[in-house]
Amino acid sequence: MNASLPSPAAPEPAAAPSASVLGLAPVVPVVVIEDAADAVPVARALVAGGLPAIEVTLRTPAAPDAIRAIAGEVPGAVVGAGTVITPEQVTGAVAAGARFLVSPGWTDALLTAMRASGVPFLPGVSTASEVMALLERGVREMKFFPARAAGGTAFLKSLAGPLPQARFCPTGGIGPDTAPEYLALPNVGCVGGSWMLPGDAVAARDWDRVERLAREAAGLRRVDRGEAAAPR
Numbered sequence: 245m246n247a248s249l250p251s252p253a254a255p256e257p258a259a260a261p262s263a264s265v266l267g268l269a270p271v272v273p274v275v276v277i278e279d280a281a282d283a284v285p286v287a288r289a290l291v292a293g294g295l296p297a298i299e300v301t302l303r304t305p306a307a308p309d310a311i312r313a314i315a316g317e318v319p320g321a322v323v324g325a326g327t328v329i330t331p332e333q334v335t336g337a338v339a340a341g342a343r344f345l346v347s348p349g350w351t352d353a354l355l356t357a358m359r360a361s362g363v364p365f366l367p368g369v370s371t372a373s374e375v376m377a378l379l380e381r382g383v384r385e386m387k388f389f390p391a392r393a394a395g396g397t398a399f400l401k402s403l404a405g406p407l408p409q410a411r412f413c414p415t416g417g418i419g420p421d422t423a424p425e426y427l428a429l430p431n432v433g434c435v436g437g438s439w440m441l442p443g444d445a446v447a448a449r450d451w452d453r454v455e456r457l458a459r460e461a462a463g464l465r466r467v468d469r470g471e472a473a474a475p476r
Contacts, residue, residue: 393416
């Protein structure tokens with residue numbers, strides 16, 4: 245990505261050290277907010293569990309208000325917008341307070357808008373040609389989607405040889421059992437998933453359970469990567 249991302253702990257984003265979305269946490273929660281009133285408690289639980297980067301998908305009417313509320317009321321959260329598919333959504337999401345953007349795919353028009361937004365972005369890819377096209381345009385960090393359906397870890401392993409400069413956030417069909425397999429790969433910076441937000445917990449507003457599941461996800465951070473980095 246071509247813009248720097250403020251550290252979630254910094255009180256003044258403009259003065260914070262730069263980082264990419266891929267480096268904030270091993271897991272980026274993919275959050276679908278149906279009721280904007282749930283946005284702040286959901287985000288607080290995720291941040292308390294160690295997952296500061298929160299992708300709020302633009303799949304519901306409540307999403308812009310949810311992004312705005314998290315950005316304004318949850319210290320430590322780095323809220324982003326997901327399922328960004330049009331230039332207009334880019335503008336609206338950033339205006340609402342999104343500090344990064346994630347798309348399921350990309351077009352030249354969308355890529356232009358994301359570049360102009362001034363915030364980091366992860367355009368979606370699922371083929372080697374799409375990865376190469378983004379590399380030609382200077383983009384090295386991408387979302388791999390839909391990860392499981394598009395080839396999973398085997399696909400990403402195959403890309404690491406010819407395209408080692410590309411790094412990914414795989415999303416789609418990933419859970420706590422498979423996340424470590426992705427995180428162990430050298431070209432994976434983090435994974436996206438929603439398993440720490442089970443529907444029954446959100447419906448019951450069981451934020452303690454969400455926090456516990458988030459903490460378990462955050463615990464995937466270095467153990468599996470450390471094993472993967474051991475001498476061969």
